[in-house]
Amino acid sequence: MIINSEELENGSLIESEVVIIGGGIAGITLARQLGQFGHKVVILESGGEEPDYKVQSLYSGIATMDAPGIKPKNIDGYLLSSRLRYYGGSGNHWDGLCVPLDPVDFAKRDWIPYSGWPFDMSYLKPYYNSACDLLEIPRLGNDLKLPHEAGEPSFLNGKIPGLITRPHYFTSFSGYEKNGKFKNLKKQTSNHKNIKIYLYASVTNIVLVIGGQQVKELEITCLNGHKHRARGKVVILATGGIENARILLASNDFMKPGYSMQSDWIGRCFQGHASISDKNKASILYTYPKNNKVSLTDDENIYKSYKIWYILATSAEAQIKDKASNFSVYHANQINDNAKNVVEGLALKLCQPDFKKITSKHIQVHFPIEHTPNRESRITLMTDNRDELGMPRVKLEWKNSELDFECFDRSINSLVKELGVNNAGRVQWASKKNTRHKTAEYLNFDRSHHIGSTRMSIDPKYGVVDEHSRMHGVSNLFVAGSSVFPTSGIANPTLTIVALTFRLAEHIHNELVV
Amino acid sequence: MDRRKTLKLISALCLLPGFTVLSSCQKPYGNPPLDGLDSETIKKYGQTYLIRYPNDEGINEIMVLMNDKNQAEFELIKQLQQRVKNDFENEEITNLFGWNISKTEARVFAAATIIMSNRKQN
Numbered sequence: 001m002i003i004n005s006e007e008l009e010n011g012s013l014i015e016s017e018v019v020i021i022g023g024g025i026a027g028i029t030l031a032r033q034l035g036q037f038g039h040k041v042v043i044l045e046s047g048g049e050e051p052d053y054k055v056q057s058l059y060s061g062i063a064t065m066d067a068p069g070i071k072p073k074n075i076d077g078y079l080l081s082s083r084l085r086y087y088g089g090s091g092n093h094w095d096g097l098c099v100p101l102d103p104v105d106f107a108k109r110d111w112i113p114y115s116g117w118p119f120d121m122s123y124l125k126p127y128y129n130s131a132c133d134l135l136e137i138p139r140l141g142n143d144l145k146l147p148h149e150a151g152e153p154s155f156l157n158g159k160i161p162g163l164i165t166r167p168h169y170f171t172s173f174s175g176y177e178k179n180g181k182f183k184n185l186k187k188q189t190s191n192h193k194n195i196k197i198y199l200y201a202s203v204t205n206i207v208l209v210i211g212g213q214q215v216k217e218l219e220i221t222c223l224n225g226h227k228h229r230a231r232g233k234v235v236i237l238a239t240g241g242i243e244n245a246r247i248l249l250a251s252n253d254f255m256k257p258g259y260s261m262q263s264d265w266i267g268r269c270f271q272g273h274a275s276i277s278d279k280n281k282a283s284i285l286y287t288y289p290k291n292n293k294v295s296l297t298d299d300e301n302i303y304k305s306y307k308i309w310y311i312l313a314t315s316a317e318a319q320i321k322d323k324a325s326n327f328s329v330y331h332a333n334q335i336n337d338n339a340k341n342v343v344e345g346l347a348l349k350l351c352q353p354d355f356k357k358i359t360s361k362h363i364q365v366h367f368p369i370e371h372t373p374n375r376e377s378r379i380t381l382m383t384d385n386r387d388e389l390g391m392p393r394v395k396l397e398w399k400n401s402e403l404d405f406e407c408f409d410r411s412i413n414s415l416v417k418e419l420g421v422n423n424a425g426r427v428q429w430a431s432k433k434n435t436r437h438k439t440a441e442y443l444n445f446d447r448s449h450h451i452g453s454t455r456m457s458i459d460p461k462y463g464v465v466d467e468h469s470r471m472h473g474v475s476n477l478f479v480a481g482s483s484v485f486p487t488s489g490i491a492n493p494t495l496t497i498v499a500l501t502f503r504l505a506e507h508i509h510n511e512l513v514v
Numbered sequence: 515m516d517r518r519k520t521l522k523l524i525s526a527l528c529l530l531p532g533f534t535v536l537s538s539c540q541k542p543y544g545n546p547p548l549d550g551l552d553s554e555t556i557k558k559y560g561q562t563y564l565i566r567y568p569n570d571e572g573i574n575e576i577m578v579l580m581n582d583k584n585q586a587e588f589e590l591i592k593q594l595q596q597r598v599k600n601d602f603e604n605e606e607i608t609n610l611f612g613w614n615i616s617k618t619e620a621r622v623f624a625a626a627t628i629i630m631s632n633r634k635q636n
Contacts (some may be wrong), residue, residue: 281612342559343613345551346622350595413605416614420602423595428612 002049002190005201006224014198016042017512019218019232021203021247022239023047024089025494026480026501028189029134030236033505035194039512043195044220044230046202046239047086054223055085058202058387059243061394065274067440068402075445079394082448083240087199088175088186090240090448091494096174097309098137098495099166100128102326103144104316105489111323112403114269114373115487118458118467124499127506131498135171136181150306151294155424156287156351156358162318162418165296166328168309168492201228204391206235208253208474215477221389234508238480238501241270241450245379245483246394248454248464248471265464267379271451271488272398275330276408277366278430278442283335285344286425287351290359297361299331313490318414325370325404326490327411332364343426351423360425366446367429368490369408374401379453398445405439451488454479468507469500480504546580546587547594548626559610560627563620566608570624572617577625594618 018034020027023045031041047055061079064072083090101121108116121144129139138147146167153165173182190197198220205219215235220228237244245267248254254266276282286297294302294310302308313328337344344360351358371377377399381392412429419425430439457463460472469484471477480501482493548556564573579590601607601616608620 342548342551342555342623343610343615343619346547346619347615349547349549349591350598350619412614416607417602417605420607420614420616421599423599427614429614430609430612 001196003196003198004048005044005198005220005228006222006226008226008228010226010228012228014042014044014201014220014228014230016040016196016230016232018042018234018236018508019044019230020236020238020480021218022089022237022243022481023087023197024238024240024481025091025094026497027236027238028088028091028185029498029501030238030480030505031195032185032189032192033502034509035189035192037505037509039194039509041195042230042232043189043197044201044203044218045087045197045199047084048199049087051084051086051092054388055200056080058389058391059083059085059394060387061385061396062382063394063396063398065272065398065400065443065445067400067405067443069438070440070443072397075396075398078445079242079396082445082450083242087190087197088182091173091182092175093448094175094182094494096171096176097168097492098132098135098171099146099168099491100140100144100499101489101491101496102316104319105326105487105491109320109323109325112325112372112487114375114455114462117486118456124496124503127499127502128495130502131495134498135173135495137169137171148294148310150302150308150310153294153296153298153310154288154292155296155422156289157422157424160418160422160424162315162414164313164315165310166313168311170303170307170309200224201230202389202391203230203239203247204250204389206237206247206251206253206477208251212253212256212473214475223388232476233512234476234478236478236480236504236508237454240481241453241483242379242394242396244479244481245270245453246381246391249379249381250391265455265457265462267453268375268377269373269452269455269486270377270379270396270398271371271373271485272445273368273447273449273451273488273490274371274400274443274445275366275368275447276439276442277332277444277446279364281428281430282366282442283362283364283428284329284419284425285341285347285360285362285428287347287358287360287423290357297331297334297363314411314414318418319411322410322414323407324410324414325372325407327370327408327415328368328490329415330366330368332366335362335364337362343428347426366444367408367412368447369404369411370490371400371451371488372403372407373452373455373487374399377401400440400443408439447492449482449488449493451482451485451493454483455486456484457486469504478504478508547591547622553630556623556626557630559620560623560625562610563608563624564627567624570617570621573621573624573628576618576621577628580622580625580629594622
């Protein structure tokens with residue numbers, strides 16, 4: 001059932017067993033699961049059923065992107081363009097790319113501060129598989145990776161030890177697809193007998209009981225001036241990687257001394273996915289057998305036939321050996337050199353004596369890098385700048401650290417070496433004159449992923465939520481979405497978000513049943 | 515004139531605006547392993563490497579290999595291939611015009627540049 005909160009009598013009280021704040025992909029999948037378990041669920045969605053400028057502008061704020069050696073770039077527009085505030089949330093513009101994190105992303109890596117999840121990836125496998133089933137993509141294999149349905153791309157020497165080709169599947173649940181399955185999922189959710197969706201219901205304050213151990217109620221403000229309250233046995237915050245932190249920071253009770261979690265983590269360790277790219281200086285010249293059944297460079301045909309992208313990435317073993325972070329290579333355009341590329345010509349001839357069986361492709365690339373956890377990369381609020389509902393607007397300071405670029409250098413070195421040793425190609429990137437600080441100038445945010453601002457940690461000294469995504473110190477408040485990821489890897493986060501919501505739904509169901 | 519002096523001289527010549535010997539080579543280079551590749555670009559890469567590493571003794575080794583008339587093309591390529599592999603393994607890598615290539619490949623360009631220059635001078 002869909003209800004317009006602006007049409008409710010002012011001061012209404014909404015009550016349900018479970019109250020979910022946010023009707024994005026996390027909120028919808030949670031509601032759906034909990035509804036199927038038989039629980040009564042309410043979703044409080046800030047927007048309507050369609051995009052609305054007035055609602056979307058509640059997202060506006062100040063944002064900068066910063067790295068050592070460069071001036072902070074103004075990216076205010078990112079706050080508005082990288083997410084959507086209406087029923088379905090950012091799922092409405094999700095391109096549908098599905099890929100799990102890597103097992104190494106869950107591990108404690110001594111060279112990356114604050115790395116390590118409370119559990120390993122194998123524990124999450126059943127939930128990943130539920131997410132794969134929902135999104136109608138193949139399940140994870142025993143190696144915890146998605147299968148190479150189009151066949152595994154090979155190089156001249158077969159596999160390359162330090163590199164992997166990671167399949168990314170496109171689901172038809174993408175919000176981009178006209179009349180796609182995401183619309184059906186939204187419809188099924190709103191038609192579910194146990195689920196009520198309140199539109200135009202923006203939660204502006206989470207009120208805790210005295211002592212702060214539980215959520216008492218939620219304050220809802222509508223753009224027409226109406227104010228309501230909502231109460232639930234369980235409350236789940238699922239408003240996305242930036243708003244989750246914003247609502248917590250704006251809720252005064254979390255800042256009071258009575259609240260038991262005294263650590264200062266809300267909004268910190270924001271991780272966004274960025275790439276290092278330069279149209280004229282970043283390319284790879286791949287050399288591979290002419291008779292390859294599946295070639296890494298055959299992006300278009302693999303996509304057309306299988307709806308898969310194969311992405312070249314460094315292996316976990318290479319990352320550990322090099323003390324690097326996660327790293328991959330995205331293909332942009334094929335380069336057709338006007339003049340014969342001498343590097344290409346020589347590399348081809350030196351591939352093997354019978355070089356006539358070898359071919360090559362020169363492709364412009366960009367390098368997505370892992371944004372390692374950094375406490376200074378953070379979301380804060382501007383108390384002197386408020387939105388139409390009276391909520392303080394967001395100030396996002398996206399900061400990549402020196403470590404990110406050190407890891408990038410190590411990964412590039414590894415890529416150059418592995419492709420070279422295995423006669424698989426040559427890498428064009430930068431020149432000797434380029435310092436690491438210059439590299440930071442080529443950092444671009446090109447993906448709308450907001451990660452880490454309410455990070456998960458067993459120890460409340462190092463995070464906002466516990467291993468069950470429960471807010472430390474507040475027994476009935478949970479957080480869903482990528483804001484709980486302790487580290488961001490480089491994978492598109494939606495598949496992991498959905499996997500974690502399956503896990504959270506199961507946990508909440510078990511608690512409610514007991 | 516010893517090899518080191520020759521290299522230095524060629525490097526210096528490359529820098530002169532009026533150095534027309536090399537810049538007149540516009541035909542495809544005609545010897546393995548650069549057969550058919552644009553000699554202008556080879557020269558550009560070779561000169562850059564020579565200027566950067568005028569005392570690199572490895573260039574001479576490559577020149578000897580490339581000038582060995584008794585060696586079959588197959589053998590030359592095989593030898594170079596092994597050297598390239600070793601270079602990448604040992605991180606003997608250099609950056610020319612953004613390309614991260616093995617030192618052997620860079621030396622091939624440098625050696626070819628010297629050979630072209632010598633041919634013209636003779």
